[in-house]
Amino acid sequence: MVLSLHQQHHKETVMKAENLQFYYGEFQALKNINLEIKKNQITALIGPSGCGKSTFLRTLNRMNDFIPESRSEGKIYLHDLEITNPAVDVVDLRKKVGMVFQQANPFPVSIYDNIAYGPRIHGRKDKQFLDQTVESCLRSVALWDEVKDDLRAPATSLSGGQQQRLVIARVLAIQPDVILMDEPTSALDPLSTNKLESLILRLKEKYTIVIVTHNMQQAARVSDQTAFFLNGEIVEYGSTQSIFSNPQHEKTKQYIMGEFG
Template sequence: MLLKKNKIQVKKLNLFYTDKQALFDINMDMPEKSVLAFIGPSGCGKSTFLKTINRMNDLIDNVVIQGQVLIDGVDIYHPKTDVVNLRKNVGMVFQRPNPFPMSIYDNVIYGAKIHQKYSRQELDQIVQESLEGAALWEEVKDRLKAPAFSLSGGQQQRLCIARLLAVEPEVLLMDEPCSALDPISTMKIEELVLSLKNKYTIIMVTHNMQQAARVSDRTAFFLNGEMIEYDETKSLFTNPQNIKTEEYITGRFG
């Protein structure tokens, strides 16, 4: 089996909110074109760590980050990093769908139009390809001018994914993307994640361990700001090497 190259490398990452430390000495490699799941109890640092990968924590006052996050070998915390371009390349989907108060069509092209000038024909093509990529085209192709808020919750979440795909990222960050969705919508998002990993590196925070087992190639278990264990998903769930991991996945705490 051919090993995939690492898309992201994290080295000795520590994060502080003023004088309180939230992440402790995180080291990990993330292979390209695969799905990585972060699991652990609430408040353990999963989402905080996820946001370090596209510098969303820059938007929070008094955050201090030490260490390195490398994407394709480039340190994204270097002072000369173009953060706007970084967030174009590393898109993010949040817990609750956050479509803009505009049409389905305009939602999809919103980011693409900011970064580049396109003809109407090119925009039409971006909309179709992005919605197809998000497994939403067949459901909305006859009502692209309808308000985004007319869609169901699951459709809105896929629309937000389409909006990311339109700017041609390489990495997709998903912070509990199914937490506000019903089981059928959750299944569609999971199926979408499995199809997207052929083209993108996907990192997903989830409280649902069954979901992590279904969709991820590798899983990292976090506890109290530390990464306790990181392994291939099947190995982590069937043969955890750390007693804390075993206690969490067997429901003894969390």
Template sequence: MVLTLHQQHNKDIAIKAENLQFYYGTFQALKNIQLEIEKNKITALIGPSGCGKSTFLRTINRMNDFIPESRTEGKIYLHNLEITNPNVDVVDLRKKVGMVFQQANPFPVSIYDNVAYGPRIHGRKDKAFLNQTVESCLRSAALWEEVKDDLHAPATSLSGGQQQRLVIARVLAIQPDVILMDEPTSALDPISTKKLESLILKLKEKFTIVIVTHNMQQAARISDQTAFFLNGEIVEYGTTQSIFSNPRHEKTKQYIMGEFG
């Protein structure tokens, strides 16, 4: 039996991890993760390199399934559906949970075709619908005014910041519930970073956003909740204001103060 995703909302919790463990072969990368991520909030995952942030992010849309000899134990729920269940329709899951990577990865086709790609592979061929979707998603990604006269230009001709916003428009075109972002501004200049942060803040009105970042100032600026990962565990989780102004754990305080990481 294949399970599909339905809009069943459990209070305001979009994603819930229960006793989640993840292994690369014999190496345990995630240990007993317990986490509830609120709907229409920005949740930042912080911590030093190799602490499990990106691994956790990729368990949410089952991208780790591609890794040989890896395994997941425990459960993750998306709107009450247990997405770690092997019978879940993973294609359907990835439609509900979009992903934006560290390096912008536009397809080597036109700007228009990048945004239209998702609807097309899900069977939408109607030109009027695709035109409307492309414009709407590029507007939502704060890119329309910059590219509206060059929609058939190669996506690779855009600047790095524009490419990252194009990738977000491509994600929006599949109408996800959740957007995962793995260090989306780390390769961008300060001006492009500011634009993308403004966009992320606007997107939370419609989407639940989980972002991995090494930039403490960025986490403080844009996130509502912050989870501090260390050695595959969540040391502390709470409102961003409380984590940054009054951390309960000494390790959290040391990391935020830049004493390690």
């Protein structure tokens, strides 16, 4: 069912799902997912609510482990590491695969401490290193000039768009390989959304990004690859350009045209 006619093979695969099934109790949320995520590309996951795209996103850093009665079958790899193996150190995994949620969730501490938090829990205490990390991460998300005089201010005093960029800076501080984003702009106004999309495009120079979005225009603007989910399955996967301009599957076409969802 999956069409990878348009797949680009020259890019190195960073993560890969093989025959992934996922269950919440009796309910099967993901059915036989096979997907390769390419290095330094933005992969968009689209589809109507409840189709499995956020569930799939959370399997990539095992966030679903927190949900009782949930289980998965099949395999997910990060490079050559099978991350679905129970022996995998999940803390270490989440350092390599960072997560940005729909609602910005800064910690209730200062701007500085939000970003220094990750390096500190991984054992980096020296002030010079932390200062440099805070500055470079804030610069990476184009927030440094806005907050450099207020680093001790509570992170919660920032606007929604600034908070979301701060949260991304916090993820960058742990130097991940992959950044997962679950509808990162859905709570933002158009201007903040625009800034965040520009940021996402810049970040792919260094990182591999997987983004869940309900916004078709956003998927078309920022992503390189798109996977269309429906009822827990991937109906179609390929280059964003081909999915949007020439979908191979009738359901994909209907969804992109706004006929359901």
